[in-house]
Amino acid sequence: xxxxxxxxxxxxxxxxxxxxxxxxxxxxxxxxxxxxxxxxxxxxxxxxxxxxxxxxxxxxxxxxxxxxxxxxxxxxxxxxxxxxxxxxxxxxxxxxxxxxxxxxxxxxxxxxxxxxxxxxxxxxxxxxxxxxxxxxxxxxxxxxxxxxxxxxxxxxxxxxxxxxxxxxxxxxxxxxxxxxxxxxxxxxxxxxxxxxxxxxxxxxxxxxxxxxxxxxxxxxxxxxxxxxxxxxxxxxxx
Amino acid sequence: xxxxxxxxxxxxxxxxxxxxxxxxxxxxxxxxxxxxxxxxxxxxxxxxxxxxxxxxxxxxxxxxxxxxxxxxxxxxxxxxxxxxxxxxxxxxxxxxxxxxxxxxxxxxxxxxxxxxxxxxxxxxxxxxxxxxxxxxxxxxxxxxxxxxxxxxxxxxxxxxxxxxxxxxxxxxxxxxxxxxxxxxxxxxxxxxxxxxxxxxxxxxxxxxxxxxxxxxxxxxxxxxxxxxxxxxxxxxxx
Numbered sequence: 001x002x003x004x005x006x007x008x009x010x011x012x013x014x015x016x017x018x019x020x021x022x023x024x025x026x027x028x029x030x031x032x033x034x035x036x037x038x039x040x041x042x043x044x045x046x047x048x049x050x051x052x053x054x055x056x057x058x059x060x061x062x063x064x065x066x067x068x069x070x071x072x073x074x075x076x077x078x079x080x081x082x083x084x085x086x087x088x089x090x091x092x093x094x095x096x097x098x099x100x101x102x103x104x105x106x107x108x109x110x111x112x113x114x115x116x117x118x119x120x121x122x123x124x125x126x127x128x129x130x131x132x133x134x135x136x137x138x139x140x141x142x143x144x145x146x147x148x149x150x151x152x153x154x155x156x157x158x159x160x161x162x163x164x165x166x167x168x169x170x171x172x173x174x175x176x177x178x179x180x181x182x183x184x185x186x187x188x189x190x191x192x193x194x195x196x197x198x199x200x201x202x203x204x205x206x207x208x209x210x211x212x213x214x215x216x217x218x219x220x221x222x223x224x225x226x227x228x229x230x231x232x233x234x235x236x237x238x
Numbered sequence: 239x240x241x242x243x244x245x246x247x248x249x250x251x252x253x254x255x256x257x258x259x260x261x262x263x264x265x266x267x268x269x270x271x272x273x274x275x276x277x278x279x280x281x282x283x284x285x286x287x288x289x290x291x292x293x294x295x296x297x298x299x300x301x302x303x304x305x306x307x308x309x310x311x312x313x314x315x316x317x318x319x320x321x322x323x324x325x326x327x328x329x330x331x332x333x334x335x336x337x338x339x340x341x342x343x344x345x346x347x348x349x350x351x352x353x354x355x356x357x358x359x360x361x362x363x364x365x366x367x368x369x370x371x372x373x374x375x376x377x378x379x380x381x382x383x384x385x386x387x388x389x390x391x392x393x394x395x396x397x398x399x400x401x402x403x404x405x406x407x408x409x410x411x412x413x414x415x416x417x418x419x420x421x422x423x424x425x426x427x428x429x430x431x432x433x434x435x436x437x438x439x440x441x442x443x444x445x446x447x448x449x450x451x452x453x454x455x456x457x458x459x460x461x462x463x464x465x466x467x468x469x470x471x472x473x474x475x476x
Contacts, residue, residue: 073311078356107356110396114352118316118345141401150395154388158348163379 009170013125014038015116018060018068020052021203022223023131023179025059026187029194030178031129032064038129039067041119043112045105046076046084051211055202062200071115075105089206091216101218103205109142113151113175120173121159128155129176135183148175184226192232199235213237247408251363252276253354256298256306258290259441260461261369261417263297264425267432268416269367270302276367277305279357281350283343284314284322289449293440300438309353313343327444329454339456341443347380351389351413358411359397366393367414373421386415422464430470437473451475 014036018024031038042056053070060068076084087102109132116128132143141147155173156162165172179187191198203223204213213220213236227234252274256262269276280294291308298306314322325340347370354366370381379385393411394400403410417425429436441461442451451458451474465472 069315071312071315073353074309075356077307077309078353079360104398105356106359107352107397110392111349111352111356114345114349115311115316118313118343118349121344122317141398142396144395146395147392150388150392154348154385154392157382157384157388158380159345160342160379 009126011124011126012036013120013123014127014129014176015120015123015125016040016065017112017116017128017130018042018056019131020055020059020201021131021219022191022198022201022226023133023187024056025063025196025198025201026191026194027129027131027176027178028059028063028065029191029196031127031176033194036127036129038063038065039069039119039123039125040065041116042068042070043115044070044072045108045111046074048084048089049202049205049207051207052202055200055211059196059200062197069119073111073115075108075111078106089214089217091214092221093218103218104140107142109140109147110151113155117155117159117173121161124161126161126172127174127176129178131179132177133179133182133184133187135181145180148177148180151175183229184222185229188226188230188232192230197235198232202236247364249362249364250274251358251361252365252367252414253358253361253363254278254303255350255354255366255368256280256294257369258293258297258439259369259457260429260436260439260464261371261425262294263301263434263436263439264429264432265367265369265414265416266297266301266303267429267434269365269414271432274365274367276301276303277307277357277361277363278303279354280306280308281353282308282310283346283349284312286322286327287440287443287445289445290440293438293449297438300435307357309357311349311353313346313349316344327452327455329452330459331456341456342378345380347378347385348389351393355393355397355411359399362399364399364410365412365414367416369417370415371417371420371422371425373419383418386413386418389413421467422460423467426464426468426470430468435473436470440474 014031016028016038018040040060042053152175162172203219205217205219206214252269254266254276256278278298390413400410441457443455443457444452
């Protein structure tokens, strides 16, 4: 714990949530390029695509994170999603339909950011980053700007560091979502420019043996669209 | 999942966070008495006083909850507290000092309420309750009214049910903290009136064999003060 940091607004320590996917890898690359000292956090929440946790660990190392931690939380006990419960992952769904699909995990980003907040406070970090994206996203409410703003506000009243900074008239925690207004193609191009090795990322909700992507779930299809529009070859589907 | 409920503001389904302690038991009794259909949630977060989880299960049954669930999350991986890490629990600390003690677990209530929110959404419940107390509390930032208000706001932008209700101009999730402005003595008297069996509750941060309370940690001392001022005998210290 470093309680001396809470008056130092030059603090550049960041916790980056890593899923093992494309978006969170590019998020880490952006924070790193912007001069943040990044620690990464992956969550084992009983997801059927648990192989992504190994990808997260490799991406963390490849992109120069200071430290990687993994926390286990059994969200299967709460039920309610195709990603954790015994509900089929939808294939070839209409992405333009605008509804929230069954792969939505109730309160997932709230739970994950809360854990990132606990990690941040325990190591004296001021910054928290995650790969939320409000354009080419899958219709999840917890990827919208309103959500990020509300979480940042909560973080600053929920914690010792937030309350101590507020007493000095300062907002301590900052939540970063650098991909928020990027298209999937822009995310791919940003990752390419920053040297992200896309072979180290996995996006599929329902992978086969050897983490082979299914090609039909929302996540595979959004990824494919992004690579195609960016004119970049995805090494994971070669 | 019951998605038909999100337009029904008469929904009385509540998720009550249970720790196994006095405050959360009385919270459950209050919600139950107010006509809520309560499901309870206990969190195994690697706490050194893990025995409280058995108390939570017994209290849930005794106070008529519909269902009890337990979620495991290993907060020890995040470090930073005497309740989860290898830091001694302070004894006979000055409770009037106004500082935040080392038993503070970074972002604990944020993490727990996030899980309660996920549980609530997956079973179509509108109400979330926990035993926060802003008077005789231990100096934790996440037991204050500001925190509760910020969490409720977050809940309503973070979730499918919240967003769908907001589209109809309604606030869906309500966070209840019925003990917020009670003294510990008032909590004891409320519990007594509602028939809470205090023998089924445990408050100690550092219990000995057979869950025997240490009598010296903040939590034991706040509890003792409450029972004494209420003129009620605590069956757990007889």
